Amino acid sequence: MTTLTQAHELTLREIKQKFNLRQVDDPKFFPEWQSGNLGLGTWERTLLDRARTDFLYLAEDPVQEEIVKLVILSPLLSAAGFYRHPFRPVAERQVEIVVEEDGATIRGRLDILLLNEVLWVAVLEAKNKRFNVLEALPQTLFYMLASPSAQTTLFGLATNGSEFLLLKLLKTDPPQYALSRLFSLLNPENDLYPLTGILQYLGQRVFNSV
Numbered sequence: 001m002t003t004l005t006q007a008h009e010l011t012l013r014e015i016k017q018k019f020n021l022r023q024v025d026d027p028k029f030f031p032e033w034q035s036g037n038l039g040l041g042t043w044e045r046t047l048l049d050r051a052r053t054d055f056l057y058l059a060e061d062p063v064q065e066e067i068v069k070l071v072i073l074s075p076l077l078s079a080a081g082f083y084r085h086p087f088r089p090v091a092e093r094q095v096e097i098v099v100e101e102d103g104a105t106i107r108g109r110l111d112i113l114l115l116n117e118v119l120w121v122a123v124l125e126a127k128n129k130r131f132n133v134l135e136a137l138p139q140t141l142f143y144m145l146a147s148p149s150a151q152t153t154l155f156g157l158a159t160n161g162s163e164f165l166l167l168k169l170l171k172t173d174p175p176q177y178a179l180s181r182l183f184s185l186l187n188p189e190n191d192l193y194p195l196t197g198i199l200q201y202l203g204q205r206v207f208n209s210v
Contacts, residue, residue: 012138019145020174030168032155033180035201040193044079048192051075055162055185069111069123072161072185076192080199082115086207089121090114110139117149118206120156133163133182141177144169155202162186164195 015021024030040048054071077083091113113121122140124133136158144154154169166180180198183191 010138010142012134012141015138015141015145021141021145022174022176024176024178026178029170029176030178030180032168032202032205033166033198035198040079040196044196045193047075047079048190048196052185052190052192059162069161072192073121073123073159076196076199077115077121079192079196081203082119082199087115087119087203110136112140112143116206117147117151118154119202120144120154122156122158124158124160133158133160133165136160137165137167140167141169145171145175157199164191166195166198 010018016023051072058067058071077089081087082089091111111123113123115121120140120143122136124136140156140158144156147154152171154171156167156169158165158167162185164183166183167177169175169177183195185191
């Protein structure tokens with residue numbers, strides 16, 4: 001009898017075993033996350049500064065994660081150019097995340113957005129406490145691996161509103177993936193600057209391939 005495992009139940013270890021997925025630590029495998037050198041204009045910097053300032057203000061009190069997503073993610077995608085041709089964001093999946101911690105059940109939601117066949121965004125939301133952004137990796141990798149896209153190289157962005165992690169997936173045999181450094185709004189500098197530059201770079205690669 002076949003046992004059906006739901007995507008939200010899979011751990012990163014199970015994803016690796018199921019798809020024979022391997023993590024690559026070689027910096028040469030994922031140089032794209034260090035390639036965001038397009039430069040930001042005054043409008044982009046103003047937008048991103050306001051987004052970070054608004055987030056830090058809202059974070060002084062408990063706040064709904066949906067609000068944080070609107071305050072941070074929308075300006076980020078706009079500054080990176082993902083609301084313009086050839087991109088058209090689509091709500092691809094909604095996945096429930098359940099974690100048992102200290103005898104309590106913590107529930108969250110993972111929204112999977114597809115910008116096009118190459119670029120994915122995963123937004124992690126928690127109702128009563130913030131999840132570590134790493135909680136989004138198993139389901140994000142699962143849907144990227146299961147994508148019917150003919151593209152062999154896919155990129156993703158996972159965020160919980162304050163932390164951001166870029167990932168690269170190579171759908172080879174066996175498939176391989178790598179992660180960027182962690183970007184955080186709590187760092188002294190505005191990490192939305194380099195993050196936007198990287199997304200612009202990835203977007204430009206997609207635009208040139210269309």
